[in-house]
Amino acid sequence: MGKSIVTSERSITVNRPGRREDMQSVAIKRGTKEYLRAGISLFLLGFASFSLIYCVQPLLPAFSGAFSISPAQSSLALSFTTGLLAVSILLSGAFSQALGRKGLMFTSMMLASVCNIVAAIVPEWHQLLIARAIEGVVLGGVPAVAMAWLAEEIEPTHLGKTMGLYVGGTAFGAMMGRVGMGLLTELTSWRGAMEIQGLLCLVSAVGFYVLLPFSKNFVKNPGFNVRFHLKAWGQHLSNPGLIRLYVIGFFLTSIFVTLFNYATFRLSEVPFNFNQTQISSVFCAFAFGIVSSSVAGTLADKLGKKPLLIAGFFLMLAGSLCTLSSSLAGIVAGIIMVTTGFFISHSVASGAVGPLSGTLKGHASSLYLLFYYMGSSVTGSAGGWFWQHGGWSAIVYLTAVFSTAGMIISASVTKK
Known part of the structure; x- marks a missing residue:
């Protein structure tokens, strides 16, 4: 036990933040x-993982009808996934320190794609929930491993843009997961x-690993x-x-997911009486998220975090x-404004975690995403409950x- 701690501490010393010139030489x-x-x-990676997570969101009314359940119960198809994802992220950030980044991300994508196929096949509601939970x-x-990989491998001056x-x-994955599901549901x-x-996500996983x-x-x-x-997590907390x-990450998804869940x-x-395709088309608003997240990353590098976080909220x-x-x-x-604001703030907040975390970036990223999910x-x-009452x-x-x-x-966040 003691020996491995010493080994870890030596690794930390090698990658001390003050020695950024060593990092930049191979960044x-x-x-x-x-x-x-x-x-x-x-x-x-972002496309596959987020389309898998959120593909059920436009299907919540369909689940209510198919399984004779309430709107709150149907939302569990998403909440079970994100809830267990939050806990799993915490452990994955730590295990990636021992297993490596690339292989863990690839394996995760492959297994998740298979689980989604299983969820589509099983006949009972509780079986679908189990598949979505797994x-x-x-x-x-x-997610946490991707953030850590970026913070470790990309030149610091371009980290905001790359994030x-x-x-x-x-954002693209979340949009296509939702919009595509509506179109495909109408066809099949x-x-x-x-x-x-x-x-589709199995194919994306292979492309990710190759590139x-x-x-x-x-x-x-x-x-x-x-x-x-435990010491690393305690240090970050x-x-x-x-x-x-x-806390910002928790607020962001609380707003975003809740609004979209019940907008369906x-x-x-x-008076709208939208069908499945029409409901899914509303999620085209995510196109604004694709643009705003990229622009926000660039502006954060130039202007600092605080003004963009406040503007996003x-x-x-x-x-x-x-x-x-x-x-x-x-x-x-309104949905377009919420989407744009969400991706501005999330891009800035997630990009700010790495520089503040010192050497243990996987642990810091996993904590951010624990709160986020x-x-x-x-x-x-x-x-x-709010919707029903x-x-x-x-x-x-x-x-x-x-x-x-x-x-x-956000107003209390340091400018840089």
Whole structure:
């Protein structure tokens, strides 16, 4: 036990933040072939992982009808995935220190794709939930490890831009997972759509593995030293700067997932009566997230984090209030504003974790994503109570509270 701690501490000394010149000498620089390959592979990673996570969101009304369950119960198809994903991420960030980054991400994507296909095939609701829960567990090897890989391998001056590209890939995946599911459901069925989604993500996983450069700055810590990892997590949880980012991550998904979960039910009811394809088309708003995340990463490198975080939460607040409109145009405009604000803030917050975390970037990233996905799981399901007891206005008031709190926390973040 003691010996492995010493080994880990030696690894930490080698990669001390003050020696950034050593990191930059082997860092991937913008404009190189490796940078292009990294960007494409991480875009595929973001696409596959997030389309798998969120492909069930436009299907919640279909689940309610097919299995005779309430809206709150149907939301468990997403909440089980994100809830177990949050816990799995915490462990995956630690295991990646022993197993390596690339292989863990690839294996996670492959297993999650298979789980999605299984969820499409099983006949019972509880079986579908089990498959989605396992999917969340195996997907834990992607998000935190991807953030750590970027922070370790990309030249620091271009980290914000590259993180923005990765988040853009997650936005594209989240959009195609939702929009594509609606179109495929109309052509086949919701089961057929989930099967096709799983197969596409298997192909994306292979493309990711072929293109991603191998790590150059990663220092392997063999074995699983419980004391070492607990100490690392405790160190990050005692860092006020990181705590702010973790709370921001919780607020972001609390707003975003809750609003989108129950927007599907609102649009499927009178006076809109949208079908599956029409509901899914609303998620085209994610295209604004693809652009805003990339732009936000670049601006954060130039202007600092604080103004962009505040602007992102302000857009989410304004967009939430805008959806109170009885007109479809007002609702769509509000959803676009919420989406844009979300991806601005998430891109900036996730990109800020690595520089504040010192050497143990996998641990810091996993904690950020633990809070991030707990917001999706806890508030996303709790929103069902607000929907059933207060309708859409209760959902909006809930998200408005989180948006306001997010602006307050963002105002305390250091400029750089």
